[in-house]
Amino acid sequence: MGRTSDAREKIITAAQTLIEQRGYSALGVAEICKAAGVPKGSFYYFFESKEALALTVVDEHWAAQRREWTRILGADAAPLERLRRLFEATEEIQHAGQQSCGTVSGCMFGNLTLEMSNQTESIRGRLQEIFDTQVGMIDEIVTEARERGEVAVADTHAAAASIVAQLEGQVLFAKLYNDTGRLSPLWTNCLAILGVTALPQAVAGA
Template identity: 25%
Template sequence: MPVTQGDTRRSILDTAQRIMSRKGFAAVGINEVLSAAGVPKGSFYHYFNSKDAFGEAMMQSYFTDYLADMDRVLAEPGATSAQRLLNYWQSWRDTQSVDECQGKCLAVKLGAEVADLSESMRLALKDGTTAIVDRLERAIAAGVEDGSLSVDDGVRTTAQVLYDMWLGASVMAKIHRDIAALDSAMAATRRLLHL
């Protein structure tokens, strides 16, 4: 089957995510991504107007995939809302502790770097992380409703605090190359949700 333009674009974005999750945005040149994706060097601007537009598209693609996985975990049949949330955070812990705590989350890896580098990438990060907190809020509200968890603060506040805590714990795990911060985040999550 011939490769379509959409397949080539997606291949570039997927390849960039893999490379940039290890190296960062500024440290990776477009030629490195194109070479790894097997795409001719001269064709980059056929798919993206600039490196910023490319970075924005990469973040949007990343969050589209991330949110689809999150939706799957938070809709797991036969589990309480509390168990679904714990499964989500366990998955987070597992993916952030790979390769000596280098993780696979682009929000963790690129957040601080690109927020000051590119307004379009910052906005893509903002939209993506807001969508994550929205889903956490809905899952926590469902847990309060089904009685599988409870919160002392508002549901939205709790969702935001939990996301912020896990993001910070992921950064600390990278700094220390140790999963202790992620384990502390899990224990604090259980306390905040009264589990």
Template identity: 30%
Template structure:
């Protein structure tokens, strides 16, 4: 990995970390450069603005997370286990955030999306793309679950996938506001109830 690529990636990782732990509005270019040990001239060599960096940082994060989602939602995994494993994945990520900062980090996509959706169209579209990708993973798991007869056959998979993701984001927000990761224990049982799961066998 060459030095320029390393510097650019450092900017992406630092920006995401600072914005996620604070907010887009509270983080400055100076903050990012200082935390990353990178000169301001190097920052502007790669990005025209903080906004451009933020969009690239979240796109980079999504590309890295895609491998996790492909593993969690693999067609080789039973449909309901995909959803259970996704719940465990969310809780694990939040626990890691608490270990680093002492606070519940919340969903990185919804936080920046809510903050910037009315003022930065590029970021709004980026967050919408990430939301849509996750919903599609959930939807496919629901379709496969219906096919095997393990959930309510009357639900619409697309609508339910959107509803489930809305619930997940809402519970993440509550957990962040209360700084209580234990609220996430509700994820799996509530999701299983919402889809009329016909088995409660835990994932291995």
């Protein structure tokens, strides 16, 4: 065995931040390496190409976000309450990002979708899988809520997809106006999409 290094992790971490802030195409390998404090020569030891790095970053970021979603959506609470907590967590994360780097950075997957989906099939495919999974996770909650008679939707999958779309759209505006307050209508709109009229006390929210 040779010596060990944390350069790979440093590159991924730096790239994740930079991609969120500045996008992918506008980013150079040299810049990533500089931010990571890793010489450029090392980059191509750890990654086959810039695109391979992007895929790794996407996977890593999704793994983390998926854990978070699973934790929130799997909690011990009423389904709609869990859904509400997911939106709150999203708003918090965006707000924290804004505090730390000055601007709302938005959803990395949404950003990369609009930037790269027409260019690299591999990333497009991965992004499709991610959003499919997200919709599936929401779908489960919506189905559960429907079984309890708390929501009135015919097609739970379509409703779930629309909720994710609403989320992406509002995050886009939060980024454009650099204002996480734009995310506050999420919960109300979600209820509207789900056809919720009367709400159990515990889920009413803010």
